[in-house]
Amino acid sequence: MIRLNPRSAAALAHDIVATVAAWYLAYWLRFNTEIPQYIMPNMMSAILWVTPLQTAIFFRSGMYRGIWRYASVADLQRIAIAVGLSTLTIALVLQLLPHQEPPVPRSVLLLDPLLLILFLGGSRLGYRIWKERRLRNVLGSPGKPVVILGAGDAAADLLKNLARAGDWRVLGLLDDDPAKRGRQIQGVNVLGRLGDLVELAPRLELERAIIAMPSASHQSRRRALEICRRAGVQALTVPSYQDLMSGKITVSQVRNIELDDLLGRDPVLLDESRLQTWIRGRSILVTGAGGSIGSELCRQIARYAPARLVLFEHNEFALYRMEQEFAAQYPAISLDCVIGDVKDAARVAEALAVHRPQLVFHAAAYKHVPLMEEHNAWEAIRNNVLGTCCVAEAAIAQGVEKFVMVSTDKAVNPTNVMGASKRLAEIVCQGLQAKDATCFVIVRFGNVLGSTGSVIPKFREQIARGGPVTVTHPEITRYFMSIPEAAQLVLQAGLMGSGGEIFVLDMGEPVKIVDLARELIRLSGYTEADIGIEFTGLRPGEKLYEELLADGEHTLPTPHPKLRIATSRAAPDARWREELLAWLRRTNPGAERLRAELAARVPEYAPQATSPAAIRATPAVPQPR
Numbered sequence: 001m002i003r004l005n006p007r008s009a010a011a012l013a014h015d016i017v018a019t020v021a022a023w024y025l026a027y028w029l030r031f032n033t034e035i036p037q038y039i040m041p042n043m044m045s046a047i048l049w050v051t052p053l054q055t056a057i058f059f060r061s062g063m064y065r066g067i068w069r070y071a072s073v074a075d076l077q078r079i080a081i082a083v084g085l086s087t088l089t090i091a092l093v094l095q096l097l098p099h100q101e102p103p104v105p106r107s108v109l110l111l112d113p114l115l116l117i118l119f120l121g122g123s124r125l126g127y128r129i130w131k132e133r134r135l136r137n138v139l140g141s142p143g144k145p146v147v148i149l150g151a152g153d154a155a156a157d158l159l160k161n162l163a164r165a166g167d168w169r170v171l172g173l174l175d176d177d178p179a180k181r182g183r184q185i186q187g188v189n190v191l192g193r194l195g196d197l198v199e200l201a202p203r204l205e206l207e208r209a210i211i212a213m214p215s216a217s218h219q220s221r222r223r224a225l226e227i228c229r230r231a232g233v234q235a236l237t238v239p240s241y242q243d244l245m246s247g248k249i250t251v252s253q254v255r256n257i258e259l260d261d262l263l264g265r266d267p268v269l270l271d272e273s274r275l276q277t278w279i280r281g282r283s284i285l286v287t288g289a290g291g292s293i294g295s296e297l298c299r300q301i302a303r304y305a306p307a308r309l310v311l312f313e314h315n316e317f318a319l320y321r322m323e324q325e326f327a328a329q330y331p332a333i334s335l336d337c338v339i340g341d342v343k344d345a346a347r348v349a350e351a352l353a354v355h356r357p358q359l360v361f362h363a364a365a366y367k368h369v370p371l372m373e374e375h376n377a378w379e380a381i382r383n384n385v386l387g388t389c390c391v392a393e394a395a396i397a398q399g400v401e402k403f404v405m406v407s408t409d410k411a412v413n414p415t416n417v418m419g420a421s422k423r424l425a426e427i428v429c430q431g432l433q434a435k436d437a438t439c440f441v442i443v444r445f446g447n448v449l450g451s452t453g454s455v456i457p458k459f460r461e462q463i464a465r466g467g468p469v470t471v472t473h474p475e476i477t478r479y480f481m482s483i484p485e486a487a488q489l490v491l492q493a494g495l496m497g498s499g500g501e502i503f504v505l506d507m508g509e510p511v512k513i514v515d516l517a518r519e520l521i522r523l524s525g526y527t528e529a530d531i532g533i534e535f536t537g538l539r540p541g542e543k544l545y546e547e548l549l550a551d552g553e554h555t556l557p558t559p560h561p562k563l564r565i566a567t568s569r570a571a572p573d574a575r576w577r578e579e580l581l582a583w584l585r586r587t588n589p590g591a592e593r594l595r596a597e598l599a600a601r602v603p604e605y606a607p608q609a610t611s612p613a614a615i616r617a618t619p620a621v622p623q624p625r
Helices: 004-030 042-060 071-098 108-129 134-138 153-165 194-204 219-230 241-246 272-279 292-302 315-328 346-354 369-373 377-397 415-433 455-462 483-496 513-523 574-584 591-601 612-616
Strands: 144-149 168-175 187-190 206-212 234-238 283-287 308-312 336-337 357-360 400-410 440-443 448-449 468-473 480-482 500-507 532-533 554-559 561-565
Touching: 004 042, 004 108, 071 108, 071 272, 134 168, 144 153, 144 194, 144 219, 144 400, 153 168, 153 219, 187 194, 187 206, 194 219, 206 219, 219 234, 241 357, 283 292, 283 346, 292 357, 308 315, 308 346, 315 336, 346 377, 357 377, 357 483, 357 561, 369 377, 369 415, 377 400, 377 415, 377 574, 377 591, 400 415, 400 448, 400 483, 415 440, 415 574, 440 483, 440 532, 455 468, 480 483, 483 500, 483 513, 483 561, 513 532
Parallel strands: 144 168, 144 206, 168 187, 206 234, 283 308, 283 357, 308 336, 357 400, 400 440, 440 500, 448 480, 468 532
Antiparallel strands: 500 561, 554 561
16 A cells, blocks of 8 residues: 655645546536536536545556656556546446436546546646746746757757756757758757857857767767867766766766866777676676776676676775775675785685686786886886786686786886886786686776876866976877776777787877876866976886887787787796796895896886986987877
């Protein structure tokens, strides 16, 4: 039995009144607005049993579970079914009752349900319209005037949500599709092309425009942003395609343009069905699960419903945050949080023996180039290489099906210890690849926006302090992608790998860091006159540009347009690996000795001069094409 709250009780009272009014009006219309006196007694006696009967049917049909503010077609269908059922019941009861004079006119049985549907459905729709302030908008009510760029599915969803919120007054839509010109979506006109915003903005007194093109190419979105700049309006946008696909964010969450949008890339198309088959119901371990890449890998894996997800992390607080997030967001997934250091072979072996993962994603690494270049160089080598060895050997011992290592573009022709350590870890994984054993897959990509140690959070902090924003060199360039895109492509590469490959991600076009700084200053509402940019010189181990392929390497295509396979030199033998492990278990040999021994093991490693004077004197070499 449904317990009525005050609002549901008010709705029930409204429907009782509507039932009485509909029955009376049906008679009134039947007799051309003048009901004869001899009809009145039978009409009134019928109301005494028709009203309770219809009310009971309405109640049992679930009409009072809905909320009027969100009345929809489904509610109208429920009303129509309930009214139709009540009409049939009334007709049946009239047949069973003793014959009355005068009888209830058959036309009343036709008019009553039509009037009742009109009253019940119309009142709910009217309440929703009033609540969403559409009437106020029609009357020129306050609300920030805005146009929407794009007239697709995202724009249609956005219009519904904005109407419900009532904070915006949408004056029109703009879209380059000529077939949509002059048409309407949700009652809002498509006024013209995107470029017409420049002319419309002053005429409509616009201050803002919303770019609702989440699945369009990043070139199209950047063009829309440039049109907003020319029109002198503030550009807002809806969440990205990746955010919408995650299910955590809806199209109604309009936000300011972020740097990610300017560097945006075309959405990643994943082999969803094969990924579902590969991950669903399996046990998966992720090292470095609290880091920027590791944590996003866990979130992406969770979309495919693994049976168990093991989070291996050295940082207690980072692991705690992941535990809390997954308890709230993914309660159906069995989660195991393991504190441990990847260099601790016993702890790693224990974790894999207890949880028996079928897939391992190795994202744990030290990755900050200047920090790892001098006094922490030995720790970078041990964490990135010895840690990889420990996890890889434990994976082989436990019969793990596939081991996916997250690498970096800094492993290509490395000039710093961090990059050389990752290249050495790649060589280790390739050397461990054996036939009919654990499959080792390496995924190499560049910088990710907003990751731990990324330049973007640093720039934001500097802008918040009033500047200046510090850039090491006016010509320094980097490849960038978003954290979700990187994690998705790691999964796709892991799925496609058959053993020993180095997958290279399509990083798009390289971006000058100074251009990033300028865009971020502008997006923060400042100019370079307000927030200056200072060049501090290259830091230890830092290159002007990054490469995705080393000398002597070339790539082979894959079925996925954003993944290629790098072919490199032959992997070393077991004796080489034994000597490497013996070296890694020694004490710190000192920075200079370390670099020499590292160069002997990684031939493409060319240590950069580390003195401040040499770094400052580094010429601005042009970037290779």
